[in-house]
Amino acid sequence: MGEFYQIVVSDYKQRTRSYAFLVTLAISLYFAYSFVPLPNAEYTTVRAGNYIGVQNSAWLGYVTAMMCSIFLSMIGFYLINSGIKKDTDTGVGMIIATTSVSNFKYLLAKTVSNFLVLLSIAATAFLMSIGLFLIRHAGYPFQVSQFVLPYLIITLPSLFFVSALAVVAEVFLYRYTILMNIGYFFLFTFIVSQQLFIAPALDVFGVKPVTVALHETVKQHYDSTNNEVSMGYIFGHRNPRSTFVFNGITWTAAIIGARLLYMFGSLLLVLASSRFFHRFDIKQRFKSKTRKKLSAIIAPVQPLHDIKLSELPAITPAYGIAPFIKTELLMLIRKGPRWLWLINLGGMVALAVAPLSIAHQMILPGLWFLQVARWSDLATKEKTNRIHYFSYASYKPLTRLLPAQILAGIILALALASPLLVRCLIGGYLSAGLNIIMGGIFIVLFAVAAGMLSGGKKLFEILFFLATYVNLEKAPVADYFGGMNGGTAYTVLIAGCIGLLAVMSFMLRKFELSRI
Amino acid sequence: MKISIQDISKRYNKDKYALKDFSLTIETGILGLLGPNGAGKSTLMKIIATISQPTSGTIELDGTNIQKDPDHIRKVLGYLPQDFGVYANLNAYEFLEYIAAMKGVGGSGLRKRVEALLEGVNLTESAKLPIGTYSGGMKQRIGIAQALLNDPKVLIFDEPTVGLDPEERMRFRNLISDLAQTSIIILSSHIVSDIETIADEVAIMQGGTLITTGTQAAVIKQVDGKVFEVLLENSALSDFKSKNLVVNTSRQNDKVLARYISNHPAPGSTPSPASLEDAYLFLTHNNN
Numbered sequence: 001m002g003e004f005y006q007i008v009v010s011d012y013k014q015r016t017r018s019y020a021f022l023v024t025l026a027i028s029l030y031f032a033y034s035f036v037p038l039p040n041a042e043y044t045t046v047r048a049g050n051y052i053g054v055q056n057s058a059w060l061g062y063v064t065a066m067m068c069s070i071f072l073s074m075i076g077f078y079l080i081n082s083g084i085k086k087d088t089d090t091g092v093g094m095i096i097a098t099t100s101v102s103n104f105k106y107l108l109a110k111t112v113s114n115f116l117v118l119l120s121i122a123a124t125a126f127l128m129s130i131g132l133f134l135i136r137h138a139g140y141p142f143q144v145s146q147f148v149l150p151y152l153i154i155t156l157p158s159l160f161f162v163s164a165l166a167v168v169a170e171v172f173l174y175r176y177t178i179l180m181n182i183g184y185f186f187l188f189t190f191i192v193s194q195q196l197f198i199a200p201a202l203d204v205f206g207v208k209p210v211t212v213a214l215h216e217t218v219k220q221h222y223d224s225t226n227n228e229v230s231m232g233y234i235f236g237h238r239n240p241r242s243t244f245v246f247n248g249i250t251w252t253a254a255i256i257g258a259r260l261l262y263m264f265g266s267l268l269l270v271l272a273s274s275r276f277f278h279r280f281d282i283k284q285r286f287k288s289k290t291r292k293k294l295s296a297i298i299a300p301v302q303p304l305h306d307i308k309l310s311e312l313p314a315i316t317p318a319y320g321i322a323p324f325i326k327t328e329l330l331m332l333i334r335k336g337p338r339w340l341w342l343i344n345l346g347g348m349v350a351l352a353v354a355p356l357s358i359a360h361q362m363i364l365p366g367l368w369f370l371q372v373a374r375w376s377d378l379a380t381k382e383k384t385n386r387i388h389y390f391s392y393a394s395y396k397p398l399t400r401l402l403p404a405q406i407l408a409g410i411i412l413a414l415a416l417a418s419p420l421l422v423r424c425l426i427g428g429y430l431s432a433g434l435n436i437i438m439g440g441i442f443i444v445l446f447a448v449a450a451g452m453l454s455g456g457k458k459l460f461e462i463l464f465f466l467a468t469y470v471n472l473e474k475a476p477v478a479d480y481f482g483g484m485n486g487g488t489a490y491t492v493l494i495a496g497c498i499g500l501l502a503v504m505s506f507m508l509r510k511f512e513l514s515r516i
Numbered sequence: 517m518k519i520s521i522q523d524i525s526k527r528y529n530k531d532k533y534a535l536k537d538f539s540l541t542i543e544t545g546i547l548g549l550l551g552p553n554g555a556g557k558s559t560l561m562k563i564i565a566t567i568s569q570p571t572s573g574t575i576e577l578d579g580t581n582i583q584k585d586p587d588h589i590r591k592v593l594g595y596l597p598q599d600f601g602v603y604a605n606l607n608a609y610e611f612l613e614y615i616a617a618m619k620g621v622g623g624s625g626l627r628k629r630v631e632a633l634l635e636g637v638n639l640t641e642s643a644k645l646p647i648g649t650y651s652g653g654m655k656q657r658i659g660i661a662q663a664l665l666n667d668p669k670v671l672i673f674d675e676p677t678v679g680l681d682p683e684e685r686m687r688f689r690n691l692i693s694d695l696a697q698t699s700i701i702i703l704s705s706h707i708v709s710d711i712e713t714i715a716d717e718v719a720i721m722q723g724g725t726l727i728t729t730g731t732q733a734a735v736i737k738q739v740d741g742k743v744f745e746v747l748l749e750n751s752a753l754s755d756f757k758s759k760n761l762v763v764n765t766s767r768q769n770d771k772v773l774a775r776y777i778s779n780h781p782a783p784g785s786t787p788s789p790a791s792l793e794d795a796y797l798f799l800t801h802n803n804n
Contacts, residue, residue: 147803317591318623327613387602390662393593
């Protein structure tokens, strides 16, 4: 038990001492605050038809618990899905592999550690919900159970399931992190889209009993046919006078049992995956042809020859950035499995043939999101690959290498968007074309700035995931490519953001160069 | 060519120094840096390579302050860090051409130079394979090749022989002996014999300070007449070690031959010629 506890505690400390965790915590707090909008706000999160609950303990407790369950399941996966990889990269895994810790015990420790990380964020959201109740002081009595029970029964099992799923995904897809990240995006989007129609047994987020109760409550109070429950950030279309009193639900044994079953099922998943866990016996994969060639070469390694520097061919100064851009592009293209390029090509074809609005609003953000792993470490890979000893001691690293990295990322973004850009040009939609170009520049600079700010790729992955999801839900707030917004003011706003991100990126790199 | 290091300090917090008031002048030839772990060797090398900034003090290359004008040294610098990485998806050609771009060199001769260097480090056959597939020794060779890409006049090698086998180490020593005729070479190693065979000058560091510097002969002279060997019973070794600085022991039948440094030799001891390793151990021990 001691070793289990140590793995959990060490792992938890290691993760929560990262900038990515702190930034995610800050973002979560902001979202927790927005989970229960003020009565006069321009959006709603949970509503039944045109009705929303009065701001009593039950409404605040249940709504924040449900939103937290979904929101943290969404971004939490990206925060926690590299626990095993970290052990692989640092070599700690090799040490663990030589101990008596069983595969299951190790994976369970990782699951618990994942869970604790998400639990820490959920705890702050929980405190925020109580704080909101006390601050807004709508005159309703404070009932602590209306806060505690929904978090315990709705949120916690969801987070445990996601924690286990992250571990299982790492076991099976440890060589395919791109597939893991993108696959979860589509899995999550699918589950959420089916949430209100799904059978209770498949209710991963545990919100079904509450949405049914909300529906019934409204039905009892108002003779309205429009009382379907909807969740998410819904802008406009609401009548601020239509409220109802929600007093929570009765937590039956069946509901609690179903949630416990989810946690038990999560444990079974971890147990099953432990049979397939590599236990850090990871060999570099090659195609058989390469492997054959390599074994022939590596076996008889020959010693160094004599090198006479004075006899080497002469070189001349060359301070251009074209060779950088070429190599950076090469690395971007080679990253990830080759079959992903087939999907990219399919996306480009879709951009060329789909109705223009769908291509711009849906396909483009989806296609760009597929590049998340390519862009996420654009400006941090030197450090993660320990190349920074070379690059930071190179000739003018700030004004040569960083611009080349940014340009390579932008070239990739615009190349992928090129069919749509051509259509905009042919159709005379110059403003839309400009917005797409600026969107490409924005997302690459955002990746660079977020990477350098957090010192890793997690922050960008989480935020990019969030932005893409919100965009596919057609909420204009995260529209960085002009899919839903337009006009001069919008273009100026994005241009300003681009300028800000560019300045931020250069300042952060300058800071990095001075602080290594 | 001359590097002048003046009162360099690198402070991490109020009481913790990686380097403290370190001064040294380095001229063309090979300087061997010796010191135990945490002595500040890598920190000093990183500061000279302009990767790290000192808290105080100055470093000049031929009169130019390299903290104010880092590109002055970067143009002529070849640096092999102790713990460097590679981009696993690039092959050796691509990686070296990328590093060449970083160093600001190119031209029509670059490809031929890359090929010649790869031949020199014997990686021609595997040059088109991703570097991620290379063994540790092969990666170290790539590191050596990149350091030589730009016709360097200042070469900094931090533990360069790690991962190289004895024959490769010998080849490497030959290589840098050749380079030392026109360049400044700063070399750190835990293997004293690597330094002993090639360094013109030696600097011994401990706790962020310079204990001594000079030619090998001058450094060794500090322990001349203090190195002895004595044959001991096994049971007496522990007690002998507690009273003397024993630098080496070897089994001889049922006894132990102890090599030690002392101003007052034990009875039955015979004098032995001092080596750089003796001087290093004596000076770092005395400095503790």
